[in-house]
Amino acid sequence: MKEYDIIFAGAGCASLSMVYYLLESPLRHSKILLIDPDINRIPSKTWCYWSESPLEIHPSHAIHFWENLKLSSVDQQQHYSFSKLKYFHLESTDFYESIWKKINSHHTIETLASPVIGLEEKENYSLVHCQKGVTVQAKTVFDSRISDQDFPPNVLKQLFAGWVVKTESPLFDSKSLTLMEWNQTFAEDFEFFYILPFSDQSALIEYTTYSKKPISKDILENKIQDYLDQKFPAANFSITFQESGVIPMSTQVGEIKSSKTIYPIGTRAGWTKASTGYTFHKIQLETKRIVSELVQGKSISPYNPPKRFKFYDNILLNIAHKWPNELVLLFKDLFQKTQTDQLFRFLNEETSLWEEIRILSRLRFAIFIKSLLSYEKR
Numbered sequence: 001m002k003e004y005d006i007i008f009a010g011a012g013c014a015s016l017s018m019v020y021y022l023l024e025s026p027l028r029h030s031k032i033l034l035i036d037p038d039i040n041r042i043p044s045k046t047w048c049y050w051s052e053s054p055l056e057i058h059p060s061h062a063i064h065f066w067e068n069l070k071l072s073s074v075d076q077q078q079h080y081s082f083s084k085l086k087y088f089h090l091e092s093t094d095f096y097e098s099i100w101k102k103i104n105s106h107h108t109i110e111t112l113a114s115p116v117i118g119l120e121e122k123e124n125y126s127l128v129h130c131q132k133g134v135t136v137q138a139k140t141v142f143d144s145r146i147s148d149q150d151f152p153p154n155v156l157k158q159l160f161a162g163w164v165v166k167t168e169s170p171l172f173d174s175k176s177l178t179l180m181e182w183n184q185t186f187a188e189d190f191e192f193f194y195i196l197p198f199s200d201q202s203a204l205i206e207y208t209t210y211s212k213k214p215i216s217k218d219i220l221e222n223k224i225q226d227y228l229d230q231k232f233p234a235a236n237f238s239i240t241f242q243e244s245g246v247i248p249m250s251t252q253v254g255e256i257k258s259s260k261t262i263y264p265i266g267t268r269a270g271w272t273k274a275s276t277g278y279t280f281h282k283i284q285l286e287t288k289r290i291v292s293e294l295v296q297g298k299s300i301s302p303y304n305p306p307k308r309f310k311f312y313d314n315i316l317l318n319i320a321h322k323w324p325n326e327l328v329l330l331f332k333d334l335f336q337k338t339q340t341d342q343l344f345r346f347l348n349e350e351t352s353l354w355e356e357i358r359i360l361s362r363l364r365f366a367i368f369i370k371s372l373l374s375y376e377k378r
């Protein structure tokens with residue numbers, strides 16, 4: 001049976017990020033195996049995160065950022081600017097290509113195109129069972145496999161579809177991204193459009209809804225088509241990129257604990273912010289921390305963010321479950337009454353308790369009290 005220092009079950013964003021930091025560390029010569037049924041496929045994704053400067057892993061030729069943003073609804077448009085932070089965008093193709101280039105120059109990294117069927121923990125190592133009777137072993141296994149069965153039942157999901165469209169005439173305000181745009185006053189579920197303008201002739205238009213029920217990709221894409229028809233009836237568009245996804249919105253994802261040799265990472269480990277779905281920045285912080293602990297010969301400490309952030313997420317998710325229409329006012333309120341950088345640091349879970357008390361005390365209280373009175377772990 002083949003033995004490795006580290007095996008990754010799943011080779012998506014979290015695993016590739018960790019491999020990147022391993023290759024930048026004194027552990028660069030470790031014997032590593034990446035196992036994924038889609039090992040040779042680059043998923044269609046765009047990743048955004050906010051930070052003062054681009055993250056180390058962000059390839060320098062693929063940096064796009066905005067310093068201004070809008071919230072837009074039928075009756076009003078609100079404009080905001082970051083002071084120190086920037087909102088960065090990275091395409092999965094650029095991310096995967098740059099990391100695979102690095103991986104391919106290291107002969108100690110192997111790949112296997114197979115699903116991982118099971119993990120079996122032994123005394124000081126784990127067995128990783130794959131298809132066709134293949135079993136391999138390692139002292140450390142990082143597990144980022146994720147499927148719908150890993151989500152707790154009745155969990156709210158963020159469902160979205162996005163198109164990058166190109167047009168011949170200038171239509172978009174390339175200086176400002178639209179974080180949320182609401183085009184109707186009432187909708188059964190919380191829904192919004194998200195627009196990233198790359199130039200005045202090209203933008204990502206994304207439709208997002210929070211729902212407990214599955215919604216087909218066709219329905220999500222029809223919403224984008226309707227949006228384009230309504231907003232720009234005279235324009236011709238070509239679609240140059242498409243993405244769609246489902247992100248669990250629950251504080252209970254990631255309650256799978258690490259064992260002696262098997263560690264969940266990525267969405268599986270609960271690194272997705274339950275109330276927003278953002279994960280990329282957290283993946284970078286956590287994989288870097290784990291590599292640093294490995295380098296120091298320490299045991300890997302569990303992911304343990306301050307509990308109060310889960311509490312805030314549960315309050316918001318409770319509102320999303322029970323009174324989704326209140327969310328529009330809540331988001332507008334949050335942006336209007338909080339300085340933009342501080343709000344985004346709060347969403348990144350980087351604020352102090354005192355800052356959070358100040359942020360939350362400025363918001364309309366009735367909906368919070370209603371949510372607190374029927375508080376549930378979501």
Ligand SMILES: Cc1cc2nc3c(=O)[nH]c(=O)nc-3n(C[C@H](O)[C@H](O)[C@H](O)COP(=O)(O)OP(=O)(O)OC[C@H]3O[C@@H](n4cnc5c(N)ncnc54)[C@H](O)[C@@H]3O)c2cc1C
Pocket residue numbers: 009010011012013014015035036037038044045046047048049114115116117144145146147243244245246247265266267268277278279280281283
């Ligand atoms: C379309 C899309 C856009 C997103 N945009 C953003 C964004 O802008 N900002 C942000 O912060 N977050 C975003 N996210 C959320 C999050 O950053 C991504 O989902 C990210 O890819 C999560 O990384 P991961 O490693 O946990 O999962 P993945 O990247 O999905 O990797 C999991 C891997 O496990 C593999 N796998 C599954 N089952 C098995 C198995 N049985 N055996 C072996 N391998 C298996 C899969 O093939 C996959 O490669 C987005 C998510 C999606 C879907």
